[in-house]
Amino acid sequence: MIENMKKIHVGVFIAVFALLASIFHLYTGSIGFFEPREQRSLHLFLLLPLIFLMKPGFLVNSARRESAKPGIVDYALAILIAVPALYSYFEAFRINMRLEDVTEVLDTELWLGGIMIILILEAIRRGVSVVMFGLVLIGFIYLFTTEYMPGIFHFRDLPLSEIIEAMYLSNGNGIFGTITGISATLIAIFLIFGSMIEGSGTGRLFINLGKKVAGRYTGGPAKIAVLTSALFGSMSGSSSSNVFTTGSFTIPMMKKRGYKASFAGGVETAASVGGQSAPPIMGAGAFVMAEITGVPYTDIIVAAVIGSLCYFVMIFVTVHFEARKMGLKGIDPKELPTWSDVLKDIHLLIPIFLLITLLLLRFSPTYAALISIAATFFTSWLRKHTRIGFKKALEILINAGRNTVLIAIACVGANMLVLILTKTGLIVSIGAVVTSVVGDNLFLGGLLLALMTLVLGMGIPTTPAYIVVAAVGVPTLVGNFDVPMLAAHFFVFYFAILADATPPVSIAAYSAAAISKADPIVTAFQATRLAIAGYVVGFSYLFVPELLMQGTFIGIVLNTAAILLGLTLFSVAITGYFVNTMRLPVRIILAPLGLFLALNVALPLEVRISGSLLAMLILYVVNTKFALNKTAADL
Template sequence: MRDLKGWTFWLAASVAVAASIYHLWTGGLGIFEPREQRSIHLLLLLPLAFILYPATGSSPKDRPSAIDWGLSFLAILPNLYSYQCANGGPFCASVINLRFETVDPVFPVELGLGAIAIVLVLEALRRAVTPVLAGLVALGIGYLFVTEHMPGILYFRDIPASQIVETMYLFNGLGIYGSITGISATMVAVFIIFGAFIEGSGVGRLFHNLGMKVAGRQSGGPAKVEVVSSALFGTISGSSVANVFATGSFTIPAMIKLGYRRHFAAGVEASSSVGGQIMPPVMGAGAFVMAEITSIAYQTIALAAIAGSLLYFFMILVSVHFEAKRLRLVGCDPEDIPQWTEVLKDVHLLVPVFVMIGAMALGYSPAFSAFWGIVAMVPSSWLRGHTRLYPADVLRMLATGGRNMVVVALACAGAGMFVACLTVTGMVISFSTVVTSLAGSNLYLAGILIAITVLILGMGVPTTAAYIIGAAIGAPILQKFGVPELSAHMFVFYFSILADATPPVSVASYAAASIARCSPMAAGVVAFRLSIAGFVVGFSYLHSGALLLQDTWSEIIGEFLANAISLSLVAAGFFGFFRAPLPLWVRLPLIPLGIFLALADALPVWGRVAAATAIAVALFRLQKAAARREREAPVLDVAIQ
């Protein structure tokens, strides 16, 4: 992002503030007709992308170039036309909402503006999001032009250029202004603004101090503080990279100072920050997309995510504890641990969070609940003098929220375009046929193929876009195997998030490595090991609804315990410590054994709990006996001499 100066800075900030105010207004007072809502959404944010993000590394970093200004102006035109033609404005060639798609003609003005819109969204994706997503969408659009020449399952009838532009620009359910963009223009936008207010109000300081107070004195205290604070902060921010920089700036140096290896400290931060997107009550933008796609209430999704997120962070804490014990690390310096009075002096900053959660519990929409959470932010900040928000602070947070919306809005628009490519050509059905033929009747094999696909997508594509594309091609396949809809979508959602912590391209690991000054690949390997609970939980969703709280209490408790104990064994195998250091011949079988006991759905759940517990107890006693013999050995040697 450019570091703008002077009047350009104030212009960009004003547009960003206007975008935030618009989305707050519609979030609290009611949205426009869908086409109008989405058009204004992109009318404000698409031009901003060319002002905020340079085209190349050699482009000016403090001001837009003449080309950037030209692209920004061009970006206004297709969105303005779309808005005023939604219900028949004075300058429209057709009333877009009343069109018969693929039947009514595409007028020359619409063909021209649609082509401009497609090119500008691709360029904005390349600049502001990632060239990978831009390339993926461009590949999909290119495929539409040559479908009649493709072999096998890639073949489709000839699609005229006018129909391609119509699909991307004039369709109301697909393409640039489709339902995916609608989600970012309503629910997601308001929560991004809420996150900007939370981050700017000092809640990060509260979570860090609380983590220090709770876990700072324990062995390897800074790492455990980082896990706790990232879990708390991540549930509000919903962004793994934002979480890394918000909490890692404090915790990574503290971990290194205490004695943790640099790449381990970065891996802990990356895996913990990634987990914030699966931690209720807010989670990531993908959770709101899931609610819209599945028509399952967001409150139900957030509740179903609780057990899995607890297991995820439980394994990270256990792994950190084992590593600290193996290295014989101590806790934080008592002088660095805040008193409860210091922690509690910021606790009033959580009032907006409770307002938001309370509103959702009463049945209000997530956007409306977040709106009232933001409204409660200013008066609650005035409960203490050191946290008071003044008009300048509010404007700064509104500007931050508007800037943060640009990336998500573009990612959703790009994902909507790519899904349109898959849908109109029937590639979703073709992919389903390929996976089904390869997997046969094996649900786990189908899950592995889908997980690999989503992980590859997620390595170069933002979480929200990866989930949207993965859900379009993967969730229906799992449902054909009898997996419930919520379970299938949570499976895809988990792996789209875990891609951020999976080498070779893991953006959270790259961000953490930049703070720790270590190899991103080494940090990514550690993050992958620490995140293995997410992989296990994801596959658990395929055979059981217990971890989604969709079963009897006996099954829910049993499945949770089976996973918790089994994942502890996996952590011991990965990091070489249980009660004492473990030899390699013990570590190697512990990893597959723990994963097997977590996922062996053919065995009774309480039988798996008993087996995992027996192994853990036996391992503990054997190591205890070995430690006793080691302590007694010197005494015996003296007696012999």
């Protein structure tokens, strides 16, 4: 009984601090954010200590950590990590006025900075992933050994005091750098908006709408998963959260209708990951990209439309062929919701449309989000079953605060990695290495950077992953290959998203596998197979400006058609179905042909489109004839 009381007390403490964090972000968002260091310091003061209580102990197994209770060491670490953040807040003016590498670093600051760095590393290990912990740790080892490194990795000696000064006292980089600033303002506000949307029952609306629109068709359960994950994923800001929210319903539904467990998990993973690319919110990616690039938000969501459309259309096509191959029917109309059921929750879309409208009218994202949060609360009272009362509102704010904890830690880790790359000049060196390996061949350079992005993004939440890889990939693409800045950012953004679905470290696939009870690696490979359109679209941003809605209307339509038709051939190859089941030799030929026609911008559009259509016509004729002959033989 005493142990249960302790758990309750810990839960109350976490809830209070998470609630305070949400209230702080709403308050500063509404009256005007504090001076950057003050805002970021209080942001970390409220959130970082919680990770040691939410995920206590030094256990390697995260599942065991979830059920463990905090010990005296966890409480001590929670208090200890709060002290440097609080010091940074109270000393913000003096720290802002100091000159980096000129003003003497106080002994107190050396101790506090060192303690904070060590504890952030442990927080990353517990709360984000071992992969990101390893990357940041390797980065610090590199800082201490860079003078002994050969070639491009060589840099001057960096004393401990200089490393701590850069990490703890720098305003533009390090712990309190720009990325932490984004999480303390934009991301925090939009996570609250996402929690409000989820708490109001909008998820139920998306699921019912997905059922009604796609449920009765071939492969209906899988198509429902794709549609609901696309809708919800744009709002949630986390592919894993998306998997657990929509996948807990869609994955069992797919398995019940005959889909293999790994395929059901793969569909949900691919769709949930893709939700991060879906306008209007793109999991907060659009706002982060706007902050980094200086490109207006409206331009970014317009540029994202074609790529997201290609991604989800191709998942639909692949799911359809797979269902036809397996003979899976849609859901019985009697089991589907009526339009009346859908319309009961339709008022919950008002805040989303309000958000889009405000953003299109060029209001700031923070203002638009705050108004939309208030609108969500008031709109929920239009119907009795969706009303958000005082207790429910507290639960939503607490949940938002808890979600912000992990993002805050991941963003701090991303800040630290970016500082390591810039401090040692590795960003420039990596660009030089890529150029020396591939010369001026953009295709090979893009391939190398795509692989690098997938590796760096594994095990890291989408937004921090995008920020880290953008620091490496974008300068190389823009400076060495003359790729337009926005195209370079979308290239990096897509591969950072897809890292969440790419084996062997696929966070979203592991989440889906936990629900489907399938092997997580097999699930990740199924997700990769389904998400192939994302890899093609991401790569195409380097060569096809029409994907960014740049160019003539005819050019945009033809380029989109060329990509979709080529990918359809690839989908036919990987599912092994087109009118009828196909033989392996034909599939082996079709797979590279489809990718070739989808990606090869050197070929005229007319050749790519006509080649894909001709291949489909031949397949249709041959497979139809084969099916008729088979039927005649059976008779």
